[in-house]
Amino acid sequence: METVFNSGLVAIGGFTVLFYFLKFSWKFWCGVRVYVLSEYWKTDLRKYGQWAVVTGATSGIGRAYADELAKRGLDILLISRSEEKLHTVAREIERLHGRKTRVIQADFTEGHAIYPAIAEGLHNLDIGILVNNVGMNYVGTLRFFLDVSSAEKRITDVINCNILSVTQMTRLVLPHMVEKGKGLIINVSSEAASHPQPLLTLYTATKIFVTYFSRCLNTEYSSQGVTVQCVAPFTVSTNMTQNMTVNAFVKSAPDYAYEALNTVGHSSHTSGCLSHALQHVALNIFFPGWLRLSPFCVRQMEKICNRRREHYDNIQEGELTIKKKQP
Ligand SMILES: NC(=O)c1ccc[n+]([C@@H]2O[C@H](COP(=O)([O-])OP(=O)(O)OC[C@H]3O[C@@H](n4cnc5c(N)ncnc54)[C@H](OP(=O)(O)O)[C@@H]3O)[C@@H](O)[C@H]2O)c1
Ligand SMILES: *[C@@H]1O[C@H](CO)[C@@H](O)[C@H](O)[C@H]1NC(C)=O
Ligand SMILES: *[C@@H]1O[C@H](CO)[C@@H](O)[C@H](O)[C@H]1NC(C)=O
Ligand SMILES: *[C@@H]1O[C@H](CO)[C@@H](O)[C@H](O)[C@H]1NC(C)=O
Numbered sequence: 001m002e003t004v005f006n007s008g009l010v011a012i013g014g015f016t017v018l019f020y021f022l023k024f025s026w027k028f029w030c031g032v033r034v035y036v037l038s039e040y041w042k043t044d045l046r047k048y049g050q051w052a053v054v055t056g057a058t059s060g061i062g063r064a065y066a067d068e069l070a071k072r073g074l075d076i077l078l079i080s081r082s083e084e085k086l087h088t089v090a091r092e093i094e095r096l097h098g099r100k101t102r103v104i105q106a107d108f109t110e111g112h113a114i115y116p117a118i119a120e121g122l123h124n125l126d127i128g129i130l131v132n133n134v135g136m137n138y139v140g141t142l143r144f145f146l147d148v149s150s151a152e153k154r155i156t157d158v159i160n161c162n163i164l165s166v167t168q169m170t171r172l173v174l175p176h177m178v179e180k181g182k183g184l185i186i187n188v189s190s191e192a193a194s195h196p197q198p199l200l201t202l203y204t205a206t207k208i209f210v211t212y213f214s215r216c217l218n219t220e221y222s223s224q225g226v227t228v229q230c231v232a233p234f235t236v237s238t239n240m241t242q243n244m245t246v247n248a249f250v251k252s253a254p255d256y257a258y259e260a261l262n263t264v265g266h267s268s269h270t271s272g273c274l275s276h277a278l279q280h281v282a283l284n285i286f287f288p289g290w291l292r293l294s295p296f297c298v299r300q301m302e303k304i305c306n307r308r309r310e311h312y313d314n315i316q317e318g319e320l321t322i323k324k325k326q327p
Pocket of ligand 4: 238242243
């Protein structure tokens with residue numbers, strides 16, 4: 001009886017070890033393929049169509065995507081708020097990569113009203129790739145949901161910019177892609193969406209919308225030749241992140257876009273680059289969802305952000321006194 005019991009245990013133990021061994025080997029292989037081999041095994045992005053549309057294309061990650069896509073042989077349609085920045089970036093792309101460009105000026109916080117004009121601008125173009133990049137923070141730092149000025153406007157802006165933009169832009173380009181039987185839609189989500197994150201409440205909630213939307217859409221339309229990829233960057237040095245210094249953890253936007261575009265065809269949901277993928281794994285182990293949601297953790301984060309806010313308010317007051325002195 002005891003020996004049967006023991007060999008039963010050994011068998012269970014053996015299967016468990018084998019299961020985890022196979023699971024981790026598979027994950028490791030996927031990681032190597034997506035983040036290392038993809039550099040030598042790139043998907044030809046021109047196969048999707050002639051034009052790539054990038055929202056929020058004049059700075060940061062969006063601009064880097066626009067540059068990299070032009071380098072890989074696509075014509076670029078840029079969308080963002082500032083007409084002036086749009087023309088500067090468009091000229092730069094034409095000069096550097098010799099591709100055609102078009103621009104559409106639109107403010108995604110304005111909601112439904114802007115999409116007829118965008119549809120007009122996209123009309124008759126062979127659009128192969130859409131990069132849904134535009135996105136904004138609720139506030140610059142960690143804050144309680146109610147702890148912002150003009151919350152009503154802010155909430156509408158964030159939802160229009162982060163959620164409505166993705167769904168409406170997808171609606172505009174998807175029919176043509178389905179008709180052709182090919183297309184690529186890239187949605188820029190965020191690492192912040194991998195777990196619910198208190199004090200970034202609205203931002204993480206909008207980004208998880210993007211993640212789920214992309215992943216489900218990918219399943220719905222992959223059989224019709226349309227690939228939907230969701231990229232979830234960690235920290236990229238851009239205007240949004242106060243131009244942080246680039247290091248092993250923080251990517252520059254051009255490096256990020258280069259690596260992230262290599263992963264197309266290899267992964268439909270990715271951190272975009274090796275450094276961010278490793279940070280994602282580490283964070284899942286050392287800062288799991290239950291810890292983020294614990295009252296203890298929220299209290300600690302609140303302390304940190306109060307300290308930062310004092311610092312920030314001091315700076316603002318400093319600026320004010322300087323301004324007052326000037327005249
Ligand atoms: N940077 C990071 O570490 C990081 C990490 C995770 C996720 N993300 C996500 O990556 C995306 C891009 O972030 P980023 O860091 O590159 O930001 P960024 O440097 O601030 O660039 C934002 C771009 O979007 C345009 N834009 C902003 N608001 C707009 C609006 N209401 N309507 C139209 N265009 C608008 C801006 O141009 P105009 O000023 O001309 O409009 C600019 O081209 C966002 O979705 C963000 O959530 C970033
Ligand atoms: C992501 O891509 C899919 C694919 O078309 C698109 O439908 C969706 O609106 C995009 N946005 C987000 C946030 O996932
Ligand atoms: C950076 O952000 C500030 C404030 O959000 C904005 O006024 C400025 O134009 C941005 N700069 C660039 C290069 O996008
Ligand atoms: C980041 O750098 C850009 C260009 O170098 C500059 O226009 C922008 O104002 C900087 N943003 C911040 C927040 O320092």
